[in-house]
Amino acid sequence: MTNGVAELEHSDVIFIIGSNTATSHPLVATRIFRAIENGAKVIVADPRKNQIADFADQYIRHKPGTDVALLNGMMKVILDNGLHDQAFIDANTESFEGVKAVLEHLDLDASAATCGVPVEQIEQIAKDFGSADKASIVYCMGITQHTNGVNNVKSLANLAMLTGNIGRASTGVNPLRGQNNVQGACDMGGLPNVYTGYQPVTLGAANKKFAQAWDVDELPSGIGLTIPEMFSKIESDDLHALWIMGENPVVSDPDANHVEKALEKVDLLIVQDIFLTPTAKLADVVLPGASFAEKDGTFVNTERRVTRVRKAIEPVGDSKPDWEIIQEVSTRFGYAMAYESPGEIFEEIARLTPSYTGISYERLEGEGIQWPCPSEDHPGTPFLHRDGKFTRGKGLFHAIEYQPPAEVVDEEYPFWLTTGRVYAHYHTGTMTRNSESLDFEVSQGFLEIHPDDAKALLVNDGEPIQIASRRGEITTRIMVTERVEPGVVFMPFHFEESNINKLTNPAYDPIAKIPELKVCAVKLFKAAS
Amino acid sequence: MDYQNILTTCTYCGCGCNFFLEVLDGELTGTIPCKTSPVNEGKLCIKGWNVHEFVQSDKRLKRPMIRKNGNLEEVSWDEALDYTAARLKTVKAEKGSDAVGFFASAKVTCEENYLMQKFARAAVGTNSVDHCARL
Numbered sequence: 001m002t003n004g005v006a007e008l009e010h011s012d013v014i015f016i017i018g019s020n021t022a023t024s025h026p027l028v029a030t031r032i033f034r035a036i037e038n039g040a041k042v043i044v045a046d047p048r049k050n051q052i053a054d055f056a057d058q059y060i061r062h063k064p065g066t067d068v069a070l071l072n073g074m075m076k077v078i079l080d081n082g083l084h085d086q087a088f089i090d091a092n093t094e095s096f097e098g099v100k101a102v103l104e105h106l107d108l109d110a111s112a113a114t115c116g117v118p119v120e121q122i123e124q125i126a127k128d129f130g131s132a133d134k135a136s137i138v139y140c141m142g143i144t145q146h147t148n149g150v151n152n153v154k155s156l157a158n159l160a161m162l163t164g165n166i167g168r169a170s171t172g173v174n175p176l177r178g179q180n181n182v183q184g185a186c187d188m189g190g191l192p193n194v195y196t197g198y199q200p201v202t203l204g205a206a207n208k209k210f211a212q213a214w215d216v217d218e219l220p221s222g223i224g225l226t227i228p229e230m231f232s233k234i235e236s237d238d239l240h241a242l243w244i245m246g247e248n249p250v251v252s253d254p255d256a257n258h259v260e261k262a263l264e265k266v267d268l269l270i271v272q273d274i275f276l277t278p279t280a281k282l283a284d285v286v287l288p289g290a291s292f293a294e295k296d297g298t299f300v301n302t303e304r305r306v307t308r309v310r311k312a313i314e315p316v317g318d319s320k321p322d323w324e325i326i327q328e329v330s331t332r333f334g335y336a337m338a339y340e341s342p343g344e345i346f347e348e349i350a351r352l353t354p355s356y357t358g359i360s361y362e363r364l365e366g367e368g369i370q371w372p373c374p375s376e377d378h379p380g381t382p383f384l385h386r387d388g389k390f391t392r393g394k395g396l397f398h399a400i401e402y403q404p405p406a407e408v409v410d411e412e413y414p415f416w417l418t419t420g421r422v423y424a425h426y427h428t429g430t431m432t433r434n435s436e437s438l439d440f441e442v443s444q445g446f447l448e449i450h451p452d453d454a455k456a457l458l459v460n461d462g463e464p465i466q467i468a469s470r471r472g473e474i475t476t477r478i479m480v481t482e483r484v485e486p487g488v489v490f491m492p493f494h495f496e497e498s499n500i501n502k503l504t505n506p507a508y509d510p511i512a513k514i515p516e517l518k519v520c521a522v523k524l525f526k527a528a529s
Numbered sequence: 530m531d532y533q534n535i536l537t538t539c540t541y542c543g544c545g546c547n548f549f550l551e552v553l554d555g556e557l558t559g560t561i562p563c564k565t566s567p568v569n570e571g572k573l574c575i576k577g578w579n580v581h582e583f584v585q586s587d588k589r590l591k592r593p594m595i596r597k598n599g600n601l602e603e604v605s606w607d608e609a610l611d612y613t614a615a616r617l618k619t620v621k622a623e624k625g626s627d628a629v630g631f632f633a634s635a636k637v638t639c640e641e642n643y644l645m646q647k648f649a650r651a652a653v654g655t656n657s658v659d660h661c662a663r664l
C-alpha cells in the first residue's frame with residue numbers, strides 16, 4: 001500500500017475495486033466502516049455484490065474482466081469536467097499526453113456497454129471521486145488476477161495521479177496483500193528477479209555486493225523462473241528438483257490437474273509444511289516445519305509494517321522452525337550456515353537492505369516500523385511518494401486501452417466463473433480447516449448462482465451441480481443468491497475436495513505472470529443427487 | 530501451573546493484527562487482542578480469535594518422511610536432511626543449477642524467506658525462487 005491502513009478513516013471518498021474487504025481483510029474493513037461514520041463516501045465496484053458492497057453509497061456491478069473499460073470511462077468524465085488536478089500533473093508526472101489522447105478518443109457509451117454499467121452511474125462515481133479532497137483507492141486480487149492485471153493496476157495509478165490523490169495522507173493506491181507475509185516474502189527476495197529490498201539480480205553492483213556478503217565467487221545474474229514457468233520446465237524435462245516451503249500449489253494454482261501432473265513428474269519434490277497437504281502427499285521428502293506460534297521472526301503487513309512474531313510454545317512433535325531446516329540442509333549441501341537465532345538473520349537482512357537498514361529487533365519491540373526506514377533514527381514511512389515525490393522521480397502515466405480476458409463465454413461455456421474467499425477461511429484452508437470453530441462455520445464448498453439461472457437449470461438451493469471448463473470438472477452444491485448477476489457464478493477456493501482451481505485458467509499476465517484466476521468460461525449441468 | 534501471554538502477529542491475512550497467545554503449561558489455550566496495536570486497536574476477526582486452534586491439531590506433521598517403495602515413511606531428521614542435501618547435490622551436479630527450483634512462502638517469516646533465497650542463489654546457484662504472491 002502507498003498509504004497506511006489507519007489513514008483510510010479520514011478519506012473523503014474510498015473507491016474499492018476487486019476487493020471483498022469485509023471478508024478477506026476484516027480489520028481494514030473496520031477502518032472503512034469508521035470512515036463511513038466520519039462521512040466518507042464509499043464506492044464499490046465488483047462483478048459480485050460482495051459484503052462490503054452492502055455498506056457502499058454506490059455499488060457498481062461491472063462485467064468480469066472489464067476493469068480498464070470502467071476506469072477509462074471514469075477518467076474521461078473527470079477530464080471532460082475539468083476535475084483533474086493539472087497542477088499536480090504538471091509538477092509531478094510525465095507522459096500524461098498519451099493518456100489524454102486515449103481518453104479524448106474514448107467513446108463513453110462504448111465503454112459503458114463493454115463493462116455493462118450505465119453511463120449515468122460512471123458519471124456519478126467519476127464526479128464523486130474527482131471532486132474529493134482526499135480519495136483513496138483500495139484493491140485486491142480482483143484487479144490483479146487477470147491476463148491484463150498489470151494494465152488494471154496502471155489504470156488505478158493513472159486515476160490517482162490524474163486527480164492528485166497520491167503522496168498525501170488518506171489518499172493513494174492501496175493493494176491489500178492477500179496473505180499475511182506476502183509483502184515480507186517479496187521484500188526478502190523471494191522472487192526470481194530481485195534480492196532483498198528489490199535490488200535487481202541483473203544489476204552488477206547488487207550482484208557483487210551479495211556475492212561478497214554471502215562469501216561466494218559469483219552469483220547467477222540472469223532472471224530465474226516464475227512458478228508457472230517452473231511447471232512448464234518440469235514438463236519439458238529442464239527442471240528436475242523442486243523445493244516447496246509452506247505453499248500448496250495443488251489447491252491454490254490454476255489448472256490444478258496440470259499442476260498435479262508436473263509435481264508427479266519432477267524427479268525430486270521436497271515439501272516443507274505443517275500439515276500433510278495435497279501437495280505434500282506427492283512429495284519424495286516431507287519436512288515438518290513449525291507454525292508461527294513455535295518460532296521467532298518477523299512478518300510484514302499490507303501497509304509495509306514490520307512486526308515481531310514470537311515463540312509461545314515448543315515446536316509440535318519433532319517439527320523444526322523452517323529457518324533451522326534450511327540452514328541444516330544448506331550445511332549438509334556444502335554451504336555452511338550457522339545462525340544462532342532469527343535475530344541474527346535479521347541483522348544480516350538489515351545490513352544488506354537499504355529500506356530495512358534502520359530496523360532491528362530492539363526497535364520492533366513497540367508498534368512495528370513501516371519501511372522504508374533507512375537509518376536508526378528514522379521513524380519509518382507511513383505513506384510513500386510524499387508531496388508527489390515518486391521513487392522513480394516523476395510519476396509515469398501509462399496509456400492503456402481495454403482488452404478482453406483470455407477466455408470469454410461462448411455457446412459451449414456460457415457462464416463467467418469468478419473465485420474468492422469466505423469469511424471463516426484462509427487460502428487453501430490448510431490452517432483454517434484444521435480449526436474446529438472455523439470449519440464449523442463453513443465446512444463445504446459451494447457455487448453462488450443467480451435465482452434465474454438456478455431456475456433455468458432446474459436446480460434448487462443446496463442441490464448438487466456439475467461445473468466444467470475446458471480444463472476440468474467438479475461437483476459441488478449451489479447457493480442461490482443475488483450477489484451474482486445472471487450469467488456469472490462464484491466459488492470459494494478453500495476446499496480441496498471441490499477444488500475450483502481444476503477449472504481456472506492458467507493464462508497469465510505477460511509482465512507480472514499473474515494467472516487469470518478471476519475469470520474464465522464454464523458450463524453447468526444438474527448433477528445426479 | 531504456568532500461565533503466560535506472548536505478544537505476536539496473526540498468521541492469516543495481510544492486515545497483520547497483533548495479539549497475545551495464552552499459554553497454559555506449554556499448551557495454547559486462547560488469543561487476546563492487543564489494545565495498543567496501531568493495526569487492530571484491540572479488535573480481531575473470527576479467524577484471529579481462533580488462530581490458536583490449528584496449531585496443536587492432531588493432524589500436524591510431527592516427523593520427517595521419505596518416500597520408500599511408493600509410500601511416505603517416517604524417518605529421523607538426520608536421514609531426511611542428509612537425503613535432501615545429497616539428492617539436491619546430485620541434481621545440481623548432473624543437470625546444472627537451473628534444474629532446481631524453489632517456492633518461498635507468504636506464510637513463513639521474513640528470516641526464513643531470506644534464508645531460502647540465499648540457499649537457492651549462493652549454494653545452488655539459481656535465481657529460480659518464487660512464491661505465490663500472485664495467487
Ligand code: SF4
Nearest residue numbers: 539541542546574577
Ligand atoms: S485477526 Fe483477522 S483481520 Fe486480523 S490479521 Fe488475522 S485474519 Fe487478518
